Amino acid sequence: MLRIEHLTKTYDGKKAVDDLSLHIAAGEIYGFIGHNGAGKTTTIKCVCGILQYDEGEICVDGISVKDQPIEVKKRIAYIPDNPDLYGFMSGVKYLNFVCDIYGVPDDVRKERIERYADVFSLRDDLAQPVSTYSHGMKQKLAVISALVHAPKLIVMDEPFVGLDPTSAHRLKEIMRNICDEGGAIFFSTHVLEVAEKLCDKVAIIKNGKLIVSGGMEEVKGDTSLEEVFLELEDTKA
Amino acid sequence: MMMRALLKKQLAELLSSFTARRSNGKKRRSGAGMIAIVAVVFLYVAVSFGFMVYNMALNMNLALAGTGYEWLTYTIYTGAAFTVGLIGSAFAAYSTLYNAKDNDLLLSMPIRPMYVLFARTFGLYLLTAVTEAIILVPLEIVQVICYGLSFGQILSFILTLVLLPLFTFVFSAFLGYLIALAAPKIRNMSIVSTVFLLAFLALYYVVIFRFENWIMQIAANAQSVSSAVKYAFFPFFALGKAWSGSFLWFLAFAALAVLLFFGVYALLSRSFIKLSTASKKTVRRVYTGRQQKAISPFEALLTKELSRLFTSSAYLINALGGILMLLLATVAQFIFRDRLLSLVNLSLGVYDLLPLFLPLAVSFIAGMCFVTAPSISLEGAYLPILRSFPVSERTILRAKLSTHMIVTAIPGMILHTVLCVSLLLGHRGLILAILFPFPIFWLSGVLGLIFNLLKPYLDWTNEAVAVKQSPSVLFCMLSFFGVIVLNGLLALALYTAGVAVPVVLACLIFFNTALALSLNVLLEKWGPKKFATL
Numbered sequence: 001m002l003r004i005e006h007l008t009k010t011y012d013g014k015k016a017v018d019d020l021s022l023h024i025a026a027g028e029i030y031g032f033i034g035h036n037g038a039g040k041t042t043t044i045k046c047v048c049g050i051l052q053y054d055e056g057e058i059c060v061d062g063i064s065v066k067d068q069p070i071e072v073k074k075r076i077a078y079i080p081d082n083p084d085l086y087g088f089m090s091g092v093k094y095l096n097f098v099c100d101i102y103g104v105p106d107d108v109r110k111e112r113i114e115r116y117a118d119v120f121s122l123r124d125d126l127a128q129p130v131s132t133y134s135h136g137m138k139q140k141l142a143v144i145s146a147l148v149h150a151p152k153l154i155v156m157d158e159p160f161v162g163l164d165p166t167s168a169h170r171l172k173e174i175m176r177n178i179c180d181e182g183g184a185i186f187f188s189t190h191v192l193e194v195a196e197k198l199c200d201k202v203a204i205i206k207n208g209k210l211i212v213s214g215g216m217e218e219v220k221g222d223t224s225l226e227e228v229f230l231e232l233e234d235t236k237a
Numbered sequence: 238m239m240m241r242a243l244l245k246k247q248l249a250e251l252l253s254s255f256t257a258r259r260s261n262g263k264k265r266r267s268g269a270g271m272i273a274i275v276a277v278v279f280l281y282v283a284v285s286f287g288f289m290v291y292n293m294a295l296n297m298n299l300a301l302a303g304t305g306y307e308w309l310t311y312t313i314y315t316g317a318a319f320t321v322g323l324i325g326s327a328f329a330a331y332s333t334l335y336n337a338k339d340n341d342l343l344l345s346m347p348i349r350p351m352y353v354l355f356a357r358t359f360g361l362y363l364l365t366a367v368t369e370a371i372i373l374v375p376l377e378i379v380q381v382i383c384y385g386l387s388f389g390q391i392l393s394f395i396l397t398l399v400l401l402p403l404f405t406f407v408f409s410a411f412l413g414y415l416i417a418l419a420a421p422k423i424r425n426m427s428i429v430s431t432v433f434l435l436a437f438l439a440l441y442y443v444v445i446f447r448f449e450n451w452i453m454q455i456a457a458n459a460q461s462v463s464s465a466v467k468y469a470f471f472p473f474f475a476l477g478k479a480w481s482g483s484f485l486w487f488l489a490f491a492a493l494a495v496l497l498f499f500g501v502y503a504l505l506s507r508s509f510i511k512l513s514t515a516s517k518k519t520v521r522r523v524y525t526g527r528q529q530k531a532i533s534p535f536e537a538l539l540t541k542e543l544s545r546l547f548t549s550s551a552y553l554i555n556a557l558g559g560i561l562m563l564l565l566a567t568v569a570q571f572i573f574r575d576r577l578l579s580l581v582n583l584s585l586g587v588y589d590l591l592p593l594f595l596p597l598a599v600s601f602i603a604g605m606c607f608v609t610a611p612s613i614s615l616e617g618a619y620l621p622i623l624r625s626f627p628v629s630e631r632t633i634l635r636a637k638l639s640t641h642m643i644v645t646a647i648p649g650m651i652l653h654t655v656l657c658v659s660l661l662l663g664h665r666g667l668i669l670a671i672l673f674p675f676p677i678f679w680l681s682g683v684l685g686l687i688f689n690l691l692k693p694y695l696d697w698t699n700e701a702v703a704v705k706q707s708p709s710v711l712f713c714m715l716s717f718f719g720v721i722v723l724n725g726l727l728a729l730a731l732y733t734a735g736v737a738v739p740v741v742l743a744c745l746i747f748f749n750t751a752l753a754l755s756l757n758v759l760l761e762k763w764g765p766k767k768f769a770t771l
Contacts, residue, residue: 045621048624048625049624049625050621050624050625052769052770070627070628070629071627072627073625073626073627074627076625078621078622078625080621080622080625082618084617084618084619084621084622085619085622086541086544086545086619088544088545088548088549089541089544090522092524092529093544096529097537097540097541098626099531100531100532100533100534100536100537101534101537101538101626101627101628102626102627103531103534104531105531106528106530106531109529109531110526110528110529114526117524123524124523124524125524126524127522127523127524127525128521128522
């Protein structure tokens, strides 16, 4: 579903991502872990076609992000680390706007909007302007906007930040359902317990370089993901 | 130490709107070059405006010479500086003091709210001081030329430069305070503030258009005017008297300004936290589940642009100020049609040239519609989301340009047609005169996008700064006026060479269309690539 090959992204001479390769298959929840400034958000933004990269190749469903960005973007949904959504729209207008952008037909959009709004307890606030939403409500809206167009791949940057425990739990269930139905999820997180329980595979990045990746059991072995992460942070450059 | 840090932050914020910003994580470019360019442009505007003030003040001095009321010039022009400063800062006061994005952050820090307020006040004071200096400096030059130089006058001038903005600030801050008090209770704040600002602008234009006439009346009735201003406009009367050598009057003004400043500052300090963190009253809207009809991605982007425009008063005023002026002109033309035509015909003797002057004047007004110039900057923090959508950069830019054409060109062309038919019926070249502004509207939209792509200001903390003070808006305005001046010069050259007015119009339409088309082609080819790198 997602192939990142030798990705390199440089900012003013400094490599934010350095020769990173990852393969995410359909049906997988892939966790992306690293310290602050490790290159997670840069990688995610490159995958979503928001940032242009210097070297390497990123393909979604076999389509190159560099060559056919629009086709790739049609297949993915992006949830940013900071849900800066259009404050001048109401929640429902924003969701309809996203549906229009992704070409969601009339006959399914209302059902999807209402279904996910109910899942995340946002239906009563859908008519309110986004500018009046709390951080958590904006995060819920960002999640719903990612789900309404039924993408094949969802790329999420810290998706659980700001969500209440119920919503976080429901999001985890939805993530699993999407993957069971053949989709894939690539997300960054600092909550290692969540990653450990939820992810099929995990990658740890440090200073832009991939230091370990693979199946969760393979990476953590008999210890916890936290212990592995801390150990790798200390030892490998 | 703390205050120093706050003032540095405020100044940095003020200056950052003039430096280039790339949101792709690269370092900010040095702003020194940009600030130098903006300083040159500002100097140009200040000198142009200052020259107008210089001439008017000189005329007034000539009219008042030997009457014993020479000080009235100083009184009138300090009053004018106050009015211009107040109009410039009244609405900025509300957004700067109470609406800044970082108010919550600063209030969470161990800083006394009155210090936060003071830092914000300082930025506003500087803005007012610079605005008023554009009138006060040429005024002083005229006074020195007419009455010579003395130590008392220089001192009076310097203190006026410092204290008049303080006096103005008192009123603008109080207005900002009143707006902040009312804001949480007003449902559609953008429309209400637009109406207020337009009323201010109307007042401003009334003053500008009638100023020359008033000066003559003041000169003719200096005695009665002087006794009237003594009581009704005491602060400016005091400044006039201070200029004429009575330093005690200046002390009276200074005491009044300082006293009022501390009074208003105390009032604002007491309510700052409450007002800057007040949540807006919103009528709870119930989700009805109404099915929304699917539209194309382009239409969705267009709707988004229109929604943004009509929910932001600062943006709305900058975008539609020119169209509203055109609307006023069209209405006024029906009321004062005979007077206007006789003025054009008899006084200026240029009735035959009206088909040329009218479209040029309307085109000049079209340049006051800044829809596209701040539109990319306004994406700000929304940019990553927008760029993650499966729409091409070209579609995004086209939606922005189309918004400009819908809200400015369509009403603008309708109003212009009404004006043309009403004033030019029977003239040869009526159709060409009607068509003339269309490529100009197009050009202003394209120029706005090009300059905003070149100079985006994405990390604003105050939307009004992105809309009003960013370099893309400034450069767009100046380059557009350059095009209009070029049109005027071309028209003059062709007409004096004996070319008939309709042919002149046709030549200019061809020139403007070619220019707009060329820049549009550039925008279509280069724009998307540039947008992708922001």
